[in-house]
Amino acid sequence: MNSLKKITKFCLNYAKRFPVRRYTQNTQKGISPKLIESADKDKLVEFLAQHYYPYEPLNVSLRVERLPDAVSEQSEFYASHAIQDKCSYMLVNNENKIVAVILNKIETRSMFTPWKCKNPHVCTLAKFYNHVYLECMVTKKFDTDKFLNIEVVAVDLNYVGKGLSQWMVTLTKDYAKNNKIKLITLICTSNYTALSAMKAGFLEAYKLHYVDYHVEGKQVFNPKPPHKEVVVFALSIFVTQ
Template identity: 25%
Template structure:
């Protein structure tokens, strides 16, 4: 009996930490037990809901690739993005991606609701010409998700970094180039047999369609295209804590991490993103037919 009471006392101290009013409740053991159980469940549910919402809002992958939790409100299809789709894709990214990406937020790249960054938009869609990017589009013609993919050939020299006239976006490009090169070195050492890599640059889903499996379907289709075209790996560079968690849940392996606090110029961290975004991470997954 004393052991049970001791356990109950420790539990009440835990619950008091989240629910201060608990100490003012009736001292009746049965009532307190029921309330403790109810409050603990509510707390866990609240934390889970918060995490899932953040997972869906966060870059490089702002939406969570997950199992559908609700049916799609109308039929849609996954199809390749054509060069003629560039304008509607940019409009989609302005609404659901650019304003939430942690590095964009950290440097205030998109300061106002109607602000745009031409350099960011050009950078985001330049891989469309490769013909391996995908969109989810409804029967009524609304884009509800995009997966912008590029390709990396390990045997070809990396493109030289171009000068960017936008000082804020230039900082982001320098970080991406630095981390990208470091990650590529590790990948080349770890996977010497792989020549072609499918690079998922941006994955974003309409806020009203999240939780319906759109992101996962886009990633699955990307993987399928990669296998068909002889790519050995899929690669995702994540600047967001939540996107990294989402990609890890799909079975990707983290091969490189750069803490933002360690990326400095003149002794000062260049980026101080909002918590919990503290690192740029690079994930890969083997997709060749010889993989398990």
């Protein structure tokens, strides 16, 4: 039985034991989902600067949040993907303020290209993500030519614990199903995000401890506990032919 079949079997059993709660606009009063579009770019970049970089373990380890050029380059990278593929979502409150985002990108076996960068700190992150991607070998391991990768999940601290991450993952699952994408992946650099991924039914596909990742003989990342490893999670989506 190949890896994708194992994940499919697990997800079917998981769904029976733990039905996924459907998050809708009625779940959180005053909060609505919205597809991210070009007009949202400036707000998205500002939100990432306030609610993503200061808390994401690898950015914190490199102190990237203190480097405007590095923050700007990463923001442009993620924002362009979010807008280009039209499969990323944000949750806004009744004042039209962003309170959470999930940034997704559609990947294919033939279209993957390494993340090119300019800022040395961003290049350090890019090389690491490229390394993890190639080591995991998603398309080969799960025998698929196309998958949806969740690049960023970020929630305003004032809204943490309200189920917004799960809501956005549900939106992403629905998109994948409606567009006949059979696999969703998520690279978790944070222990908290990893716990959320498992809660959503994702299965571990690859893991690398930060202490084991070296460049020129030196450990690159040393985040504070409990963040000690990067984990690639995968979720099989059931689609009708």
